[in-house]
Amino acid sequence: MPEINNFTMNFGPQHPSAHGVLRLVLELDGEVIERADPHIGLLHRATEKLAESKTYLQNLPYMDRLDYVSMMCNEHAYCLAVEKLLDLTVPVRAQYIRTLFDEITRVLNHLLWLGAYALDVGAMSVFLYCFREREDLMDVYEAVSGARMHAAYYRPGGVYRDLPTRMPLYAPSPYRDAKRLEVLNANRQGSMLDFIADFTRRFPHYVDEYETLLTDNRIWKQRTVGIGVVGPERAVQLGFTGPMLRASGVAWDLRRTQPYAAYADLDFDIPVGKTGDCYDRYLVRVAEMRQSNRIIAQCVDWLRKNPGPVITDDFKVAAPPREEMKTSMEALIHHFKLFSEGMAVPAGEVYTAVEAPKGEFGIYMISDGANKPYRMKIRAPGFSHLAAMDEMARGHMIADVVAILSTMDIVFGEIDR
Amino acid sequence: MTDALENLRQHLGAALGETLRKAQLDRGELTVELSREGFLAACLRLRDDADCAFDLLVDICGVDYVDYGDGLWDGPRFAVVYHLLSLQHRQRLRVRIFADDDLPIVPSVVDIWAAANWFEREAFDLYGILFDGHPDLRRILTDYGFVGYPFRKDFPLVGTVEMRYDADQGRVIYEPTRTEERVVVPRIIREEEGGRYDARNK
Numbered sequence: 001m002p003e004i005n006n007f008t009m010n011f012g013p014q015h016p017s018a019h020g021v022l023r024l025v026l027e028l029d030g031e032v033i034e035r036a037d038p039h040i041g042l043l044h045r046a047t048e049k050l051a052e053s054k055t056y057l058q059n060l061p062y063m064d065r066l067d068y069v070s071m072m073c074n075e076h077a078y079c080l081a082v083e084k085l086l087d088l089t090v091p092v093r094a095q096y097i098r099t100l101f102d103e104i105t106r107v108l109n110h111l112l113w114l115g116a117y118a119l120d121v122g123a124m125s126v127f128l129y130c131f132r133e134r135e136d137l138m139d140v141y142e143a144v145s146g147a148r149m150h151a152a153y154y155r156p157g158g159v160y161r162d163l164p165t166r167m168p169l170y171a172p173s174p175y176r177d178a179k180r181l182e183v184l185n186a187n188r189q190g191s192m193l194d195f196i197a198d199f200t201r202r203f204p205h206y207v208d209e210y211e212t213l214l215t216d217n218r219i220w221k222q223r224t225v226g227i228g229v230v231g232p233e234r235a236v237q238l239g240f241t242g243p244m245l246r247a248s249g250v251a252w253d254l255r256r257t258q259p260y261a262a263y264a265d266l267d268f269d270i271p272v273g274k275t276g277d278c279y280d281r282y283l284v285r286v287a288e289m290r291q292s293n294r295i296i297a298q299c300v301d302w303l304r305k306n307p308g309p310v311i312t313d314d315f316k317v318a319a320p321p322r323e324e325m326k327t328s329m330e331a332l333i334h335h336f337k338l339f340s341e342g343m344a345v346p347a348g349e350v351y352t353a354v355e356a357p358k359g360e361f362g363i364y365m366i367s368d369g370a371n372k373p374y375r376m377k378i379r380a381p382g383f384s385h386l387a388a389m390d391e392m393a394r395g396h397m398i399a400d401v402v403a404i405l406s407t408m409d410i411v412f413g414e415i416d417r
Numbered sequence: 418m419t420d421a422l423e424n425l426r427q428h429l430g431a432a433l434g435e436t437l438r439k440a441q442l443d444r445g446e447l448t449v450e451l452s453r454e455g456f457l458a459a460c461l462r463l464r465d466d467a468d469c470a471f472d473l474l475v476d477i478c479g480v481d482y483v484d485y486g487d488g489l490w491d492g493p494r495f496a497v498v499y500h501l502l503s504l505q506h507r508q509r510l511r512v513r514i515f516a517d518d519d520l521p522i523v524p525s526v527v528d529i530w531a532a533a534n535w536f537e538r539e540a541f542d543l544y545g546i547l548f549d550g551h552p553d554l555r556r557i558l559t560d561y562g563f564v565g566y567p568f569r570k571d572f573p574l575v576g577t578v579e580m581r582y583d584a585d586q587g588r589v590i591y592e593p594t595r596t597e598e599r600v601v602v603p604r605i606i607r608e609e610e611g612g613r614y615d616a617r618n619k
């Protein structure tokens with residue numbers, strides 16, 4: 001019998017299912033993984049170092065670029081940190097708008113994850129279905145902030161501006177006939193909240209469609225059941241958070257256990273898995289989308305009934321209204337100081353965390369009283385999850401590596417920072 | 418919430434003894450400073466003591482205090498900050514440990530919290546802090562063959578080298594960087610505003 005040596009294989013960094021730029025060095029015994037060594041940092045942009053040379057307001061758009069599929073959740077954690085240092089109260093309407101957009105972001109993130117996961121495991125069509133719904137939510141992002149992805153909509157003290165009263169319509173185009181245009185614009189006749197409310201009515205049916213394709217699919221189950229199992233104690237030990245932790249059977253969700261924004265007033269459930277395998281993580285995320293939809297509907301109702309300010313009236317933190325700047329010298333000075341020197345933040349240190357779609361996204365900020373952070377550490381959920389890659393992949397086949405990698409919901413923007 | 422943390426602070430004072438140097442409650446967050454002697458035993462206590470039960474390690478990061486307050490800092494330069502979370506008590510705790518200036522070295526907590534592995538590699542990579550007892554202390558985020566510790570305050574923001582493809586040599590080469598650092602907004606600490614920030618809606 002010939003002697004067979006272990007075989008080392010490079011996976012990535014240009015592999016389509018490496019979810020960006022991951023180089024995975026796999027040590028194989030035949031087709032079985034003996035050791036997996038992820039090499040990360042190919043997208044390292046030193047955001048934390050950059051933050052030390054930028055003012056508090058200039059740093060905000062960098063947050064979108066961390067986890068670039070859950071943009072507003074990152075902004076939320078950053079704003080919470082600055083607000084905690086300033087000891088600032090955020091208007092209630094802004095809290096609800098943030099909650100609304102956190103959940104829209106969660107749905108966006110889980111849709112991308114679901115589509116990409118199904119694609120990695122070999123089901124093409126789910127990807128197309130998911131992107132159909134993402135398009136609607138991207139339009140909401142665009143309507144509210146002007147950007148489809150990197151919104152920079154949350155600001156320390158609230159959100160940049162109130163929700164638009166009109167949903168933008170599709171314009172006539174030579175590539176679309178009048179009838180098609182009418183269909184596209186049918187649910188965009190009212191305000192943005194009307195459009196979102198319409199979406200929440202349609203969305204449960206869409207989730208049913210994904211589930212029809214996957215949940216009882218025999219091939220899907222063969223690829224995910226019993227793959228990458230992590231028990232509850234081990235998940236805690238490995239620093240898992242978010243759906244990764246909940247799928248292992250630990251009911252921990254910051255929205256419930258340490259509520260922020262408006263979550264304490266809203267009604268929703270925390271889905272929890274049993275076995276902690278890839279299939280459970282799939283079920284947990286799909287159930288989370290349904291729960292997010294419930295939260296979005298509640299926020300829409302509340303926001304319809306309760307007008308009010310959406311950003312603090314402390315002009316040392318947020319710019320004064322434009323009309324006031326035309327007549328008031330003090331407002332003009334505030335505006336100038338805020339956008340040149342920035343705001344001074346009292347010395348101290350805080351850690352704030354939000355339940356981002358991938359897990360606990362936290363900002364640890366040290367201020368020494370200057371107009372720039374002294375040190376900002378970004379706690380990315382994916383970092384701990386990817387660190388467990390070796391442990392989860394060991395003993396599985398090469399094909400399962402892709403399933404395990406994808407189940408972690410890896411995005412390199414936040415892992416490499 | 419703050420009461421619970423105050424209780425925890427008093428409990429830690431009794432439980433950790435000599436190792437606990439300072440315990441501070443600020444903005445609803447508890448920070449404890451531990452000495453290097455007895456650090457691992459204290460961490461084990463924090464994890465296993467039923468009143469602490471900090472079973473989830475959220476984050477580890479290095480801090481370089483050399484420029485803090487524009488020269489006001491007179492303590493040790495490097496610190497490692499741990500963020501712990503107790504799922505059972507729904508509490509968070511921040512642990513800080515200082516390291517020596519010339520050879521920053523602290524004990525590794527990988528055996529207590531497995532999640533520490535990559536976080537310690539990151540702190541080593543970015544700050545050059547060594548973790549005694551770490552099984553695999555390699556660089557993690559920076560390039561293969563990177564020289565220096567980029568997050569230290571004396572490392573320039575634009576870096577030291579830049580990379581390009583050299584057609585003559587037929588390979589990628591590194592050269593000293595030609596990018597100049599540009600400060601658009603200077604860093605300012607305003608003494609008169611320190612500590613008396615008025616948030617209008619308070």
